[in-house]
Amino acid sequence: MAIPKDARIGLNPEDIPKKWYNMAADLPNLKPMINPVTKEPVKAEEFKAIFCDPIIKQELSKERYIDIPEEVRDALISLNRPSPLQRAYRLEKYLKTPAKIYFKREDMSPLGSHKGNTALAQAYYNAESGIHTLTTETGAGQWGTALAMVSNLFDIKSTIFMVKGSYMAKPLRKTIINTYGATVYASPSEYTEFGRKVLKEHPETSGSLGIAISEACEMAAKDEHTCYALGSVMNHVMLHQTVIGEEALQQFAIGEIEPDYMIACVGGGSNFAGFTFPFLREKMQGKHKDCEIIAVEPKAAPSLTRGEFKYDYGDTAGLTPMMMMYTLGSQYIPPAIHAGGLRYHGMSPLVSAAFDQHRISAVSYDQTETFAAGITFARTEGIIPAPESCHAVKCAIDKALECKEKNEAKTIVFNLSGHGLLDLYGYEQALEGTLPKSGME
Incomplete structure (x- = not known):
């Protein structure tokens, strides 16, 4: 037959596409991110505590198409x-x-x-910017796995806060992430101020992505050679996918x-x-x-x-x-x-x-x-x-x-x-x- x-x-x-498509160029009436203190639109320099410059530029970009670096495009074949x-x-x-x-x-x-599509791009730009460590959150572990693996391609270390409910239910995710050379903690954890606060107030909590994001951002903000990577939500992640x-x-x-x-x-x-x-x-x-x-x-x-x-x-x-x-x-x-x-x-x-x-x-x-x-x-x-x-x-x-x-x-x-x-x-x-x-x- x-x-x-x-x-x-x-x-x-x-x-394999040579350009990413940026929906921010075509959706009308988009509201900017705002600083919660000033209530003013966030400026590029306000992201510098957790993001490298190329990622900040992409996050705020209104260009319709953005070139995919050849090194990233070549690596996508392995995914x-x-x-x-x-x-x-x-x-x-x-x-x-x-x-x-x-x-x-x-x-x-x-x-x-699909998570490797943006993990590759984020690891590449951070390595190009001289960053040696990335922190992130992960829910079920797919994103954490992706970042752990691609970090090896660019000689970057990664620390991953995995939502406790998934960490306990999916122990083999920890094994995979560790095999790829990354460190993974159940979130909320004892390794950040916010994690300790949540554990004190809610000792039996199964955690959430919101909590894990807070822990990863806190850790990244404390070291100038560490940046935060994330697997969803923000514009540059949508772009890479x-x-x-x-x-x-x-x-x-x-x-x-x-x-x-x-x-x-x-x-x-x-x-x-x-x-x-x-x-x-x-x-x-x-x-x-x-x-x-x-x-x-x-x-x-x-x-x-x-x-x-x-x-x-x-x-x-x-x-x-x-x-x-x-x-x-x-x-x-x-x-x-x-x-x-x-x-x-x-x-x-x-x-x-x-x-x-x-x-x-x-x-x-x-x-x-x-x-x-x-x-x-x-x-x-x-x-x-x-x-x-x-x-x-x-x-x-x-x-x-x-x-x-x-x-x-x-x-x-x-x-x-x-x-x-x-x-x-x-x-x-x-x-x-x-x-x-x-x-x-």
Whole structure:
């Protein structure tokens, strides 16, 4: 039997994008980050305590396209770029849907997720700036793993604060991070003033990304040769991830694919933005008028579907500038869930603005629903999705079933942001029927 041309659409290494796309150039009425003391827009020099100059420049840039350094572009090949676009034929057959389902395979990176795309860029710029140590937070551990690995490429040390709930539930993440040569602490920790404060006030806390960010920023600010790196939320991270969506546009052209739905999970916003922003750029130019772009979040941290659009801190201690974003409040600590990478109180200002301007939509699911979808995907396509990615899988399945009910042959494309081979405890609970519900109270 001949293999259909859209079964798996690959690209050659020379097709890796040469430029990142900056959505800040095209979204109107963006609100600047503000200094919480002066209430004035943040100036570049105010970031110097935690970021190197090239990162600050990118964060504040309104240039539409920014060149990818050759050294970064070459290194992206080692992260399995370009990643393939694959059709989920067996899932379609199982669902008995007339819809076509495609997924972008960020799970095929040796790091297990999309996080290496920005880790490479941040490590490169910091090394070029003479920085010897990076600090960061990580939720489920995917981002921490990525930064730990790429730091070796640029002879940089990394210290990682991993949210305690995930640190305890995913012990092999610590092993991987240590294998790559990085130091990892459960957050809140005894290694920072803020960590000690949280532990004193809430000794049983499972932690949060907001707390871990505070610890990483505090440590970075105390040493001029240490900078902070982050895996989501801020503009430069969204920028670096757009290699995903730029590749996808090439693959849509090759496969003659016109999506009706573009779907990705969303916590801080990086994989969603990376996958959808290049497509949204074209949609804003008048193309793809009938396509719905859907952000899928957990009911435990539903910042878009239940949060407020206002200025808020990016961390719990209030060390960051205030950003205009959808937020549940910087003091909100989400319930412990297996999708630790989505346990964040806020949302990328760029994703928030796109949602506020009705350019994208959002839905939320409980983890019992998303793991069920992940199991279905594993049994049909043979791939175990990360708990975060299960949210996109669930939404894609729901849209495919809607197409079945209405007998509509629509095209669904989602981003498989990572694999779940180090998240099997959650799957075990789902299979045993002991997985707890996870919504906000």
